[in-house]
Amino acid sequence: MSEAHPSIRVPVGPPAAQSPAAATTRDAAHRPTITPPIDIHEGPDGLTLEADLPGATESNLTIQLEHNVLSLDARIDAVAPEGGRLIHQEYPVGDYHRSFILSDDVDRERIAAELKDGVLKIFLPKADRARARRIEIQS
């Protein structure tokens, strides 16, 4: 599936005054919150959730399960060194956040997560009692 993406043309000219967006990335008090895109697919043993979290590392990512709410949070800093000035922006730099309510059909004890190349993969196994059981029919 191929899509045409627009080319970027960065305007040439005198440097503009710092845009509000650039100021935001430096101002911890106004860090934007980003909802990361996710895919969910279902297998025989449960669900797999994959979230795109570019910039997330094991040290800045928190996955929490509290009561029945599963939440992802990551705090991301811009790649530009101090003194770097943003001249073209397509994505905000800030904090990822997304949360889900899990039903009782998820086996909480066996939830597993792995992070690789900015993609978080969470496996949510089905609790035993939620799996279809074959019942032998006695003749």
Next chain:
Amino acid sequence: MAGPDWRGGWDPFHEFQREMGRLFQTFDPFQSLRHIRTFPAINLYVAGDAFLLSAQLPGTAPDEVELTVTSETLTLRGERKRPEGVKDDSYRRQERFMGRWSRTITLPDRIDEAKVSAQFADGVLTVRLPRAEGAKPRQIAVSSPS
């Protein structure tokens, strides 16, 4: 919703609809983002004598990205594939961009192709593009006619 139904329709997910930050475009979490966002999203910075480009390429390995630089343009190309062995009809939700992509960026100044360097970390590609010698700004003294 495609996919096999669990008995009684197992739906372990129910997502909070949240008020999002006011500063940036908000997305309906139930809508596919593929047609809203360009992939990869790119930010460009100026730092000293170089441009710094960062592209968000989650789930991409360095050898899956083709990077071409001329004196004033940079092209990134690649393809993002879905995980293998997952049937299309087993997806409950698909928001992540997948497929072939390509982006071309025209830079404000000429750059020194020989000095371009790139690194990949945590799904973010960072390319350092030093300006060419002749492209660096020079101060030109303006004299008044005597």
